[in-house]
Amino acid sequence: MGESRHQLFQQFTASQWTGFRKGVEKEGLRVDRNGFIAQTPHPSSLGSALTHPRITTDYSEALLELITPVFDTTRGMLDSLRDIHRFVQHNLGDEVFWATSMPCELEGDESIPIAEYGTANIGRLKHVYRQGLAVRYGRMMQSIAGAHYNLSLPDSFWNLWQQAVGDQQSLQDFKSDQYFWLIRNFRRRSWLLMLLFGASPALDASFVAGVRHDLSRFSEDTWYGRHATSLRMGDLGYHNNAQASLNICFNELKTYTDTLFRAIHTPWPPYEEIGIQRDGQFIQINTSVLQIENEYYSAVRPKRTTEPQEKPIQALESRGVEYIEVRCLDLDPFSPVGVNESQIDFLDLFLMDCLLSDSPRIDDEECDRLDDNYQDVVSRGRDPKLTLCRAGESVTVDDAAAALLDRLEPLAEQLDGWNGDNTYRSALADQRAKLADPLQVPSARVLDAMERAGMGHREWGLEMSRRHQQTLRDEGLPDELMAAFEKMSEESLAEQAAMEQSDDQPFDEFLEQYRRS
Secondary structure, three states: OOOHHHHHOOOOOOOOOOOOOOEEEEEEEEEOOOOOEOOOOHHHHHOOOOOOOOOOOOOOOOOEEEEOOOOOOOOHHHHHHHHHHHHHOOOOOEEEEOOOOOEEEEOOOOOOOOOOOOOOHHHHHHHHHHHHHHHHOOOOHHHHEEEEEEOOOHHHHHHHHHHHOOOOHHHHHHHHHHHHHHHHHHHHHHHHHHHHHHOOOOEHHHHHHHOOOOEEEEEEEEOOOOOOOHHHHHOOOOOOOHHHOOOOOOOOOOHHHHHHHHHHHOOOOHHHHHEEOOOOOOOOOOEEOOOOHHHHHOEEEEEEOOOOOOOOOHHHHHHHOEEEEEEEEEEOOOOOOOOOOHHHHHHHHHHHHHHOOOOOOOHHHHHHHHHHHHHHHHHHHHOOOOOEEEEOOEEEEHHHHHHHHHHHHHHHHHHHHHHOOHHHHHHHHHHHHHOOOOHOOOHHHHHHHHHOOOOOOOHHHHHHHHHHHHHHHOOOOOOOHHHHHHHHHHHHHHHHHHHHHHHHOOOOHHHHHHHHH
């Protein structure tokens, strides 16, 4: 019998291990002083949401998205994220940056302004796509915020790993296969991340006004799930009935891209009834199951940086998978930047073990079972009686979580031994502490903090947002960094203006060309 992948990895040396490459994208709503979603346009002092490399918007004009460069250390990445936050907080005036994943007070769809990106065709395309999300699913779902963690391994690792496992493919194909290997195991274990990091057990009553739900009353303006870990990832959050027919279980690159391509080119009758235009204005890119690849909601995505005018599918097919995007992370409302160091280090350990463990293909039956496990933890993860299906057996969620953490211990010791520190064992110990005391998981901490403060979700979220704003404003930015961010904003505005000046193709022609490409 051959050596396991873990055994092969143990034969590496400290000099051969060059660590992880990582970055984060962090979303958050701009909110007025009363805790209501901001109705103001994207601040010009933050530059162009279309072209700024660090500060953009997601669905709504009020939904900021902050993007770090790629780093090889957690500390470097978090320092960068904090710098971007400091600059943003410096330029928000009386508004605050909402600290929780579930939104502030809303007044229906019309209170959520759709993001604007100017008059250049690519900017108009981004706006039309968001109009399409509005007519397909409503705007409420799009007001939710989260953090996306991006991780890759350098080619120096992949070359050695390919030799170790005896693979003869091109490096590009080998890397794509291995990233999908990792993704299959991520699908099997992602429920654990919802238990350890889910932090949205409650929401503002305005979010579910007129909607049937099974939540419990926390206060006059707040509903909550008694054992929920993440309402953001449940039925009231990101969900899509049309996409249920896609059956994407991430076995390999070709089936993944083929399925997405088919979805973008398969008409969906309810969307055909809506139509592409209304009152002479485009309201969706097409009438297919998906307008574009990014409309597909998933807890993880294989990604490749795109070239100008290139679609994500084209980039993946031509150059393979470049990195993994973990998309299921709620904002940490106790952190001024929405994520924390121990969490990121644990994710590195968790994802590396997904790569090093056996990862058979996922059939339809297992795919359904994995979805059930995930949704059960999202909705009832803090229920000690909850059981999950693991290898055909029913196991309590606590036992299943403890078993997964136990299997990470040898890898944590190996990585710490190479690095000469205690980074991964410490991150693992932090997660063990949550299992030892269920009141320490973030979802329980949120409910406890709200109860102790005598506040509902709206009031507590505003209090935490103001506290983080004060912390970051007090820290400030060094003059040279402030000047660099201001220059970035100015250059992004100039770049958008230049794009708009040079763009002379009629938008309907541009859109038709985009659909055909």
